[in-house]
Amino acid sequence: MGGAKVTKGRWRAKEPSKVHCTERYEVAYVIGFIEATISGILMGGLYGFIAVSLSLIFGVAKIVNFAHGALFMVAMFLVYWILVLLKVDPYLSSLIAAGFLFFFGYFFQRLFIEPILRREKETAPLTVILLTSGLMMIIENVALLLFGADYRTVKTGYTGKVWEIAGLFIAQPRMIGFVLSLVLILLLELYLRKTNLGRAIRATSQDREAARLMGIDDYRVYKITFGVGGTMLGFAAAFLVPFYFVHPAVGELFVLKSFVIVVLGGLGSITGAFLAGIIVGIIESLGAQFINSALVESLIFIIFIGCLVVKPTGLLGKQRE
Amino acid sequence: MKTIGIILLTFFCVFYYGLGLTYAQQEVKVGVLIPLSGGLAVIGENLQMAHDFAVKEINEAGGIKSLNGAKIKLIYADTRGDSKIGMSEAERLILREGVVAIMGAFQSSVSYTSTEVSEKYQVPYLVPNSLMDAITERGLKYTFRVERKGSLWAKDQIDFIADMGKATGKSARTIGVVYESTDMGQAIAKGIRKWAPEKGLTIGLDEGYPPKTSDMTPVVLKMKRANLDVVILNSYTSDAILLIRTIADQRVNPIAFLGSSSGYSDPSFIKEVGKLAEYFFDLTEWTTDLKHSPLVQQKNAAYKKWNKDNRDFNGGAAFCYASTYILYEALEKAASYDPKKIRDAFATIKITKGPAMMIPWTPIEFDAEGQAKGARMLVVQYRDGQRRSVWPAEIASNKPVWPVPKWEERK
Numbered sequence: 001m002g003g004a005k006v007t008k009g010r011w012r013a014k015e016p017s018k019v020h021c022t023e024r025y026e027v028a029y030v031i032g033f034i035e036a037t038i039s040g041i042l043m044g045g046l047y048g049f050i051a052v053s054l055s056l057i058f059g060v061a062k063i064v065n066f067a068h069g070a071l072f073m074v075a076m077f078l079v080y081w082i083l084v085l086l087k088v089d090p091y092l093s094s095l096i097a098a099g100f101l102f103f104f105g106y107f108f109q110r111l112f113i114e115p116i117l118r119r120e121k122e123t124a125p126l127t128v129i130l131l132t133s134g135l136m137m138i139i140e141n142v143a144l145l146l147f148g149a150d151y152r153t154v155k156t157g158y159t160g161k162v163w164e165i166a167g168l169f170i171a172q173p174r175m176i177g178f179v180l181s182l183v184l185i186l187l188l189e190l191y192l193r194k195t196n197l198g199r200a201i202r203a204t205s206q207d208r209e210a211a212r213l214m215g216i217d218d219y220r221v222y223k224i225t226f227g228v229g230g231t232m233l234g235f236a237a238a239f240l241v242p243f244y245f246v247h248p249a250v251g252e253l254f255v256l257k258s259f260v261i262v263v264l265g266g267l268g269s270i271t272g273a274f275l276a277g278i279i280v281g282i283i284e285s286l287g288a289q290f291i292n293s294a295l296v297e298s299l300i301f302i303i304f305i306g307c308l309v310v311k312p313t314g315l316l317g318k319q320r321e
Numbered sequence: 322m323k324t325i326g327i328i329l330l331t332f333f334c335v336f337y338y339g340l341g342l343t344y345a346q347q348e349v350k351v352g353v354l355i356p357l358s359g360g361l362a363v364i365g366e367n368l369q370m371a372h373d374f375a376v377k378e379i380n381e382a383g384g385i386k387s388l389n390g391a392k393i394k395l396i397y398a399d400t401r402g403d404s405k406i407g408m409s410e411a412e413r414l415i416l417r418e419g420v421v422a423i424m425g426a427f428q429s430s431v432s433y434t435s436t437e438v439s440e441k442y443q444v445p446y447l448v449p450n451s452l453m454d455a456i457t458e459r460g461l462k463y464t465f466r467v468e469r470k471g472s473l474w475a476k477d478q479i480d481f482i483a484d485m486g487k488a489t490g491k492s493a494r495t496i497g498v499v500y501e502s503t504d505m506g507q508a509i510a511k512g513i514r515k516w517a518p519e520k521g522l523t524i525g526l527d528e529g530y531p532p533k534t535s536d537m538t539p540v541v542l543k544m545k546r547a548n549l550d551v552v553i554l555n556s557y558t559s560d561a562i563l564l565i566r567t568i569a570d571q572r573v574n575p576i577a578f579l580g581s582s583s584g585y586s587d588p589s590f591i592k593e594v595g596k597l598a599e600y601f602f603d604l605t606e607w608t609t610d611l612k613h614s615p616l617v618q619q620k621n622a623a624y625k626k627w628n629k630d631n632r633d634f635n636g637g638a639a640f641c642y643a644s645t646y647i648l649y650e651a652l653e654k655a656a657s658y659d660p661k662k663i664r665d666a667f668a669t670i671k672i673t674k675g676p677a678m679m680i681p682w683t684p685i686e687f688d689a690e691g692q693a694k695g696a697r698m699l700v701v702q703y704r705d706g707q708r709r710s711v712w713p714a715e716i717a718s719n720k721p722v723w724p725v726p727k728w729e730e731r732k
Binding site: 028151244245287 | 528530
């Protein structure tokens with residue numbers, strides 16, 4: 001009881017000084033939190049965008065692709081070298097990266113994963129996990145051999161440029177990346193809903209066996225899905241390069257987060273993954289304003305587990321029989 | 322016939338052994354443990370060059386005079402950055418190679434374990450660059466360390482901040498410490514918490530961020546809101562690059578930023594962030610522009626001419642070079658091949674001249690723990706992409722810019 005009294009006394013003693021400076025601080029705090037939210041949304045949008053491509057692969061083809069980060073790194077290096085050697089702007093070369101990554105993804109699936117799928121005849125063979133982790137190591141080490149362990153950054157006209165809006169600083173490349181991601185996500189969603197191939201992808205995602213019985217060539221759908229996933233990854237890489245660094249291990253920073261986001265958003269749901277990305281971004285940014293950043297990572301996982309307990313299919317995932 | 326054969330063989334053996342002994346008399350074998358393969362190989366090779374250069378100089382100048390001009394022979398052992406391999410290699414150096422002393426092992430974790438091996442076999446071990454406090458705090462009799470203890474780095478940072486306040490009249494009150502929450506970062510933060518109050522500084526932000534953080538904006542926004550006078554940072558290379566870019570984006574304007582070596586001293590940091598690093602302060606053990614001794618420039622020029630890449634000494638290499646000379650002085654003093662006598666020479670040595678004075682303090686001597694007395698750190702400031710020494714004033718060659726210009730005012 002004595003202890004409680006002391007705490008109460010201290011609290012009272014603090015009161016007057018608090019009242020004195022509340023007003024001035026309140027404004028600064030509110031601005032700080034708005035700033036943190038905006039930055040969380042911008043970065044979260046990119047997380048979401050990276051996760052969308054994983055969602056296609058992981059959600060549709062049920063392939064646990066640990067090489068996702070390595071593919072992302074390949075795309076970043078591609079954009080980097082195009083910029084350094086040919087002086088092509090990253091937003092323009094994103095088209096090249098996306099095209100290249102489509103074929104990379106397509107043949108990645110064709111050469112490495114399809115043989116296993118054909119042999120094992122299971123929906124989610126465990127061997128694939130080992131295979132993709134192995135491929136990740138090979139790709140990363142080849143990159144290390146070719147490019148060394150240097151951190152590389154690029155200089156573009158908008159690197160380090162900010163828009164100042166009512167006392168808030170918004171980095172230009174982050175904003176541009178976010179807006180373009182949003183547009184591409186909408187296009188992808190349209191593609192999946194309105195085209196035959198898109199419908200085939202969604203059908204295979206829902207039930208591979210049934211889709212095959214309906215005459216869908218599921219292996220072809222997998223290859224194309226992997227390719228489209230690669231395309232999205234190529235765009236994401238190009239949007240990140242202007243304000244990030246390129247390094248053979250850069251993919252590792254994003255890959256675990258992407259898996260969390262995909263599951264949180266609901267397997268195979270594009271919009272879900274994007275939203276979940278933004279949510280993770282906001283938790284990360286806003287959470288760090290209240291607690292130590294070292295703890296924020298666990299906060300993300302606590303919320304993640306909490307969400308799964310309440311809704312095991314993820315935010316926008318559909319219940320399956 | 323058989324008897325003659327045996328006699329001849331015995332004779333040959335004795336002769337061979339004797340030959341071996343006389344041969345051994347002409348050189349002093351010293352083991353060097355450094356990482357020469359794996360991720361740290363680049364750093365290891367750089368240190369190896371510095372050791373080699375010192376030995377070349379010593380041997381060309383006539384070797385160890387008190388041992389009839391015996392030459393120093395360095396035997397390198399690759400630790401691969403692994404503390405267990407460090408131990409087995411130390412054992413091999415002592416038992417197989419018969420070294421009389423060991424230098425190394427760059428990484429704290431490797432020095433920590435391998436010094437125990439040398440203690441067991443009673444062979445002196447000189448540590449040029451490991452900062453973990455515990456290395457000299459276990460009561461080991463055969464371990465000597467030149468580098469400043471890691472926990473005191475924070476004290477030097479706080480002293481620097483206080484000194485700058487006095488010198489310029491623009492003193493800091495609230496400081497923040499932002500660090501990657503691994504061993505080293507936490508050690509620095511712990512030190513800051515301990516030393517800051519002694520100089521009347523309050524800690525307005527104490528923020529550890531996890532390794533592999535993909536976005537620094539949350540941390541930087543927190544830093545901005547805390548309204549700090551000085552921000553002390555401890556990062557590896559990738560997070561250092563992200564942090565400084567985000568700080569510039571968000572226009573965080575304290576009086577100064579102060580790094581804790583590591584990522585901020587990595588050549589690729591300055592290469593990649595370029596102008597953003599301008600005016601950034603960093604703690605370091607050594608720079609090429611120190612003026613406490615003309616040796617610094619002379620030896621650096623000679624080294625640059627000798628090595629094939631035209632490389633300057635960096636802090637680690639300069640300490641390895643100077644440590645080789647500390648070992649040389651100890652051998653001269655001991656006048657013996659007996660590791661125990663060499664150990665006693667280390668314990669009582671007091672060096673005030675010679676190339677060992679590359680190290681920025683005099684005299685060089687070791688306390689009862691085996692820690693170099695008077696060891697201290699320096700502060701450099703990035704100016705035009707160069708690391709220029711600015712503190713302590715008596716040995717620094719440049720005036721610090723304090724407070725640093727605001728981001729909005731920079732071009």
